[in-house]
Amino acid sequence: MSGYSTSFSRYRAYNVTPVALAGLVSAANAFLETSPTITIHMEDDHDMAGVELDDLLADSLVRNKIIKRVDIDGRKTLREPLVSRSISITFEADFLQVVKVGISGERDRSLTARREIETILEGAEYWYAPIFLPRTMLVFQVSIFLPIALAAVAAVFLTWLFGGVVTQTSVTFWVLLPFAILLGVYFGLKDRIFPKLTFDIGRSADRIQSARYWRNILLTSIII
Numbered sequence: 390m391s392g393y394s395t396s397f398s399r400y401r402a403y404n405v406t407p408v409a410l411a412g413l414v415s416a417a418n419a420f421l422e423t424s425p426t427i428t429i430h431m432e433d434d435h436d437m438a439g440v441e442l443d444d445l446l447a448d449s450l451v452r453n454k455i456i457k458r459v460d461i462d463g464r465k466t467l468r469e470p471l472v473s474r475s476i477s478i479t480f481e482a483d484f485l486q487v488v489k490v491g492i493s494g495e496r497d498r499s500l501t502a503r504r505e506i507e508t509i510l511e512g513a514e515y516w517y518a519p520i521f522l523p524r525t526m527l528v529f530q531v532s533i534f535l536p537i538a539l540a541a542v543a544a545v546f547l548t549w550l551f552g553g554v555v556t557q558t559s560v561t562f563w564v565l566l567p568f569a570i571l572l573g574v575y576f577g578l579k580d581r582i583f584p585k586l587t588f589d590i591g592r593s594a595d596r597i598q599s600a601r602y603w604r605n606i607l608l609t610s611i612i613i
Contacts, residue, residue: 452591
């Protein structure tokens with residue numbers, strides 16, 4: 390029984406379209422030589438699973454509920470020669486990853502499937518994906534504390550700009566107001582403007598249009 394396995398995760402920004410899903414299901418099917426199971430997890434704890442992607446995407450529940458997560462999973466055991474194959478692809482926005490892939494089976498076959506999956510994922514990336522750095526604990530901590538520090542500096546500058554008391558030893562209490570506003574805008578709108586994961590399927594596609602709308606507002610504000 391083969392013991393080779395390969396896995397990887399990505400912390401990038403992805404727009405998962407029906408075409409991208411079909412490509413991933415096809416890659417999994419070619420690797421396993423059998424149909425993988427596709428599971429769509431939606432809001433309000435609704436889940437749907439099946440092996441026919443077109444039927445799932447056409448279902449009224451899938452099209453009218455917000456999709457939170459998609460799993461593509463399958464396994465097959467061959468007797469001659471004795472080989473166990475398995476593959477899993479998961480899309481879910483998390484603190485440390487957005488997509489996770491695991492493959493096990495024959496080495497060459499696994500590496501071929503991995504390359505095909507990576508190519509499909511690269512094609513599904515948003516143009517702003519490079520702003521999402523590889524997720525480590527250090528990068529995660531920096532992504533939290535750096536905005537706080539920058540917001541504090543900007544708040545002090547705005548307080549001084551509008552006549553507030555700012556000296557080397559003291560800052561007026563009113564600096565807390567722009568500080569709270571800046572942090573609220575950053576953490577409140579960051580994922581709305583630059584979502585890490587969207588599904589271009591039914592009602593879930595509304596988030597794509599919303600993000601584009603907020604990015605246009607941000608760009609207009611910067612220009613003004």
